Amino acid sequence: MSDDVLLRATDVVKSYSSRRRVKGLRSLNTAVNGVSLEVKRGETLGIVGESGCGKSTLARCLVQLLPVTSGHVEFNGVELTTLSRRQLRPHRRQMQLVFQDPYASLNPRRTVGDIVADPMRINKIGSDAEINARVRELFETVGLDPSALRRYPHEFSGGQRQRIGIARSLSLNPSLVVADEPVSALDVSVQAQVLNLMTDLQDEFKLTYLFIAHDLGVVRHVSDRVGVMYLGEIVELGEAELLYEKPLHPYTEALLSVVPELNDTDAPRRERIIISGDVPDPADRPTGCSFHPRCPAATDICTSEKPAFVELRPGRFVACHHPRNVDSIAPTS
Amino acid sequence: MSREDPPTNAVLSVRDLSVSFATRQGVVRAVDGLSFDVGAKEVLGIVGESGSGKSVAMYSMLGLVRDANVSISGSVRFEGREILGLSDTEMQSMRGGEVGMIFQDPMTALTPVYTVGWQIVEQLRAHSDMTKKAAYERATELLAEVGIPDPKSRVNHYPHEFSGGMRQRVVIAMALSCNPKLLIADEPTTALDVTTQAQILDLMGRLQATHGSSIVIITHDMGVIAEIAHRVVVMYAGRPAEIGPELDVVRSARHPYTWGLLGAVPRADIKTRRLVTIPGNAVSPLEVPTGCAFAPRCQYRMEICAQRPPLRGADDHLDACWLSDEQRLVIRSSATVRGES
Ligand SMILES: Nc1ncnc2c1ncn2[C@@H]1O[C@H](COP(=O)(O)OP(=O)(O)O)[C@@H](O)[C@H]1O
Ligand SMILES: Nc1ncnc2c1ncn2[C@@H]1O[C@H](COP(=O)(O)OP(=O)(O)O)[C@@H](O)[C@H]1O
Ligand code: SF4
Ligand code: SF4
Ligand SMILES: [Mg+2]
Ligand SMILES: [Mg+2]
Numbered sequence: 001m002s003d004d005v006l007l008r009a010t011d012v013v014k015s016y017s018s019r020r021r022v023k024g025l026r027s028l029n030t031a032v033n034g035v036s037l038e039v040k041r042g043e044t045l046g047i048v049g050e051s052g053c054g055k056s057t058l059a060r061c062l063v064q065l066l067p068v069t070s071g072h073v074e075f076n077g078v079e080l081t082t083l084s085r086r087q088l089r090p091h092r093r094q095m096q097l098v099f100q101d102p103y104a105s106l107n108p109r110r111t112v113g114d115i116v117a118d119p120m121r122i123n124k125i126g127s128d129a130e131i132n133a134r135v136r137e138l139f140e141t142v143g144l145d146p147s148a149l150r151r152y153p154h155e156f157s158g159g160q161r162q163r164i165g166i167a168r169s170l171s172l173n174p175s176l177v178v179a180d181e182p183v184s185a186l187d188v189s190v191q192a193q194v195l196n197l198m199t200d201l202q203d204e205f206k207l208t209y210l211f212i213a214h215d216l217g218v219v220r221h222v223s224d225r226v227g228v229m230y231l232g233e234i235v236e237l238g239e240a241e242l243l244y245e246k247p248l249h250p251y252t253e254a255l256l257s258v259v260p261e262l263n264d265t266d267a268p269r270r271e272r273i274i275i276s277g278d279v280p281d282p283a284d285r286p287t288g289c290s291f292h293p294r295c296p297a298a299t300d301i302c303t304s305e306k307p308a309f310v311e312l313r314p315g316r317f318v319a320c321h322h323p324r325n326v327d328s329i330a331p332t333s
Numbered sequence: 334m335s336r337e338d339p340p341t342n343a344v345l346s347v348r349d350l351s352v353s354f355a356t357r358q359g360v361v362r363a364v365d366g367l368s369f370d371v372g373a374k375e376v377l378g379i380v381g382e383s384g385s386g387k388s389v390a391m392y393s394m395l396g397l398v399r400d401a402n403v404s405i406s407g408s409v410r411f412e413g414r415e416i417l418g419l420s421d422t423e424m425q426s427m428r429g430g431e432v433g434m435i436f437q438d439p440m441t442a443l444t445p446v447y448t449v450g451w452q453i454v455e456q457l458r459a460h461s462d463m464t465k466k467a468a469y470e471r472a473t474e475l476l477a478e479v480g481i482p483d484p485k486s487r488v489n490h491y492p493h494e495f496s497g498g499m500r501q502r503v504v505i506a507m508a509l510s511c512n513p514k515l516l517i518a519d520e521p522t523t524a525l526d527v528t529t530q531a532q533i534l535d536l537m538g539r540l541q542a543t544h545g546s547s548i549v550i551i552t553h554d555m556g557v558i559a560e561i562a563h564r565v566v567v568m569y570a571g572r573p574a575e576i577g578p579e580l581d582v583v584r585s586a587r588h589p590y591t592w593g594l595l596g597a598v599p600r601a602d603i604k605t606r607r608l609v610t611i612p613g614n615a616v617s618p619l620e621v622p623t624g625c626a627f628a629p630r631c632q633y634r635m636e637i638c639a640q641r642p643p644l645r646g647a648d649d650h651l652d653a654c655w656l657s658d659e660q661r662l663v664i665r666s667s668a669t670v671r672g673e674s
Binding site: 244 | 556609
């Protein structure tokens with residue numbers, strides 16, 4: 001694996017057994033359906049998609065919190081899916097998660113100082129005094145007053161709790177931080193504070209981020225590259241600015257066209273493409289292209305043949321028989 | 334606009350609405366001096382972060398605050414008639430009749446144990462003398478109008494058999510059933526994905542055009558305001574910070590809080606550099622300063638800000654801030670504020 005790739009996923013599949021029956025048969029909910037991606041050292045790879053498309057499941061599979069049904073995950077060149085729990089431990093330390101809900105993800109019965117110290121204690125890193133000093137330092141790093149160490153999570157606002165979650169995630173000096181909707185529960189002014197903090201921390205500690213969110217603006221803002229998920233699949237992946245300006249996949253194009261815009265410039269608004277209907281049940285996946293029942297560009301081939309995920313232009317991956325905007329993108333970089 | 338004499342064509346006219354709750358921790362001033370008008374066929378947006386008093390304002394206007402420790406003052410006129418203090422029965426006949434309501438969670442308006450058709454029929458019959466058969470036919474038409482596929486069969490389905498977006502359509506059908514003059518929607522798309530949100534906003538826009546209802550839409554998302562509202566009220570700590578035509582507020586915001594709110598939004602349509610942040614957290618409703626509510630977080634705070642700024646301005650663009658026009662010009666020409674054209 002080339003040296004600049006920190007994490008590589010190949011054909012990752014994760015199915016949950018579904019209690020529902022589809023067409024009379026006990027069905028499998030394939031929440032992640034063959035995802036391949038690379039996260040490069042020092043970058044932010046954003047994953048965006050609507051609720052239920054499999055973002056959280058993918059995140060948990062990548063950091064080995066959930067066993068994959070099939071496929072491979074390599075981290076620093078090491079295949080993780082075949083390792084035992086003990087063999088995994090040193091790698092897991094390198095990958096930390098930040099969760100969406102700053103209320104549910106912090107143990108209400110422990111002080112916030114202990115919450116940040118626990119990963120170091122569990123991994124027996126340093127003496128008590130060293131750990132204490134490190135906790136104070138982490139508090140300052142994320143913009144919290146170290147004098148609040150002995151307080152409990154409920155005494156903090158949502159934004160402050162998210163800072164505590166971030167401090168905890170940094171305590172073991174990880175190389176990869178997987179943030180699953182880290183700002184979705186926050187008001188916009190607090191969201192901006194946390195996003196700016198995450199940007200600063202990335203520069204300071206040379207972190208690599210896998211940043212998951214459903215908010216297209218948030219993802220464009222933080223990401224170097226972006227993957228767009230639909231029904232458990234990455235349908236498009238590419239450099240963030242190019243992808244937002246000239247989306248290849250009809251789903252990406254439609255998504256971007258309906259994000260409410262502020263109209264604060266005279267630039268014409270993107271033509272809105274309103275796709276009808278609802279996302280299908282992942283336990284009853286459409287034939288061919290998963291997006292075909294809702295796709296304005298679908299033709300016969302889309303209902304029968306699943307489009308391959310290919311690098312259509314340098315660094316621009318897409319799974320579609322009839323990609324958009326191709327003519328306006330140079331074939332070589 | 335003169336705040337004393339509401340325009341004669343105002344469908345809804347709110348003056349100095351204040352709502353507070355006596356709690357064990359003290360008095361919560363949830364809404365404090367809110368005034369605005371909604372004209373015929375106008376879409377008014379109310380925007381603010383959580384806790385700014387948007388929902389309490391709406392619920393108190395409609396007689397839906399059930400808390401014994403609430404005190405409500407001010408005036409709310411619907412088509413010229415004072416509605417604050419109407420009896421429960423009078424309010425009930427207004428809600429779901431001349432005034433339709435849409436909530437963030439569609440299940441607030443629906444009952445799980447009855448079919449959606451039954452619920453629309455009940456609503457229709459409560460506000461008119463339609464026969465059951467005619468009401469069922471009308472219910473089916475309404476479901477078709479809000480874009481529910483196969484309405485003839487869906488009318489007999491229960492709410493749980495619909496997706497979140499489809500359920501919100503059912504609620505919209507119900508709200509429209511009696512041809513309301515006014516629709517009040519509290520975060521109608523907040524729980525929905527962006528493609529579903531687009532469907533619902535599109536639907537609301539089309540229905541507003543065909544039915545000619547006025548709409549009050551409450552949201553925390555400036556983008557939603559920009560998509561659908563003609564005018565906007567920006568709320569902070571229960572008070573109006575700024576009121577004006579949507580385009581004026583988005584392009585030439587006057588209040589420092591609005592500057593912050595606009596600059597904090599990471600954009601999908603353009604590349605955003607560092608986000609503007611408002612320091613600190615929203616003020617606790619138990620400790621709203623007697624002067625400008627935004628003062629503890631405002632980088633332009635002056636001595637006079639210890640007094641409460643009046644809502645004032647030119648024409649129909651008002652703000653509650655002591656900054657002079659000259660000061661605003663200087664501030665807005667500096668690079669730290671986005672949100673102007
Ligand atoms: N623990 C679970 N058991 C069964 N199904 C699950 C579980 N977690 C998620 N799912 C299903 O997997 C799909 C993807 O869910 P999720 O990964 O949470 O999506 P997202 O994070 O994009 O909203 C959904 O259909 C969801 O219902
Ligand atoms: N019944 C109540 N008793 C005491 N405080 C309340 C009550 N209802 C709402 N509040 C408070 O009033 C403020 C405004 O709430 P709300 O209108 O729901 O805000 P928004 O809808 O803008 O998020 C909040 O601080 C809230 O905690
Ligand atoms: S493969 Fe066909 S159905 Fe799928 S996104 Fe492309 S055009 Fe649409
Ligand atoms: S009145 Fe003063 S404190 Fe309040 S927003 Fe204006 S400048 Fe800031
Ligand atoms: Mg998720
Ligand atoms: Mg509310």
